[in-house]
Amino acid sequence: MGEIVLYGADWCGDCRRAKAWLRENGVPFTEVDVEHDEAARERAVEIAGGRKNIPVVVLPGGRVLVEPTNVELAEAVRAATA
Template sequence: MANVEIYSGDYCPYCVRAKNLLKNKGVEFVEYDVQRDLARQAAMVERSGGARSIPQIFINGKHIGGCDDLYALDSRGELDPMLAG
């Protein structure tokens, strides 16, 4: 199974939507709350190439983008192979 990381925050409907997609696929992920941890927020911005919106999602260290990007990968049939490893 792939290593999935998601930088998120409370009361973020896009974060909830992205996490629900991953959960529905049976994917475990590591979640970082960037609203409470400024160091994590800085790490997210650096890793994502400057993106400040949440969620920011990484699969096996590769920056995927946000919620819409995750769903776009899924609709093109590209997400499952990435999650398989």
């Protein structure tokens, strides 16, 4: 499986939930802090098609999820690893 990248911030509840789900399910990911890195913040907005919502999750193969629920995250990870 390729790398999953999660763009988020520590203060973001949806980010904390998504990171917890990934950790609980043993899914490796790289976290990019958009609060303290302006270039990362701009990249996340670009990836998300102009949306400023977080988390932005980039899956192997390039699929992008913005503010996914745990169910959406599970389905996308399952599809990316199939």
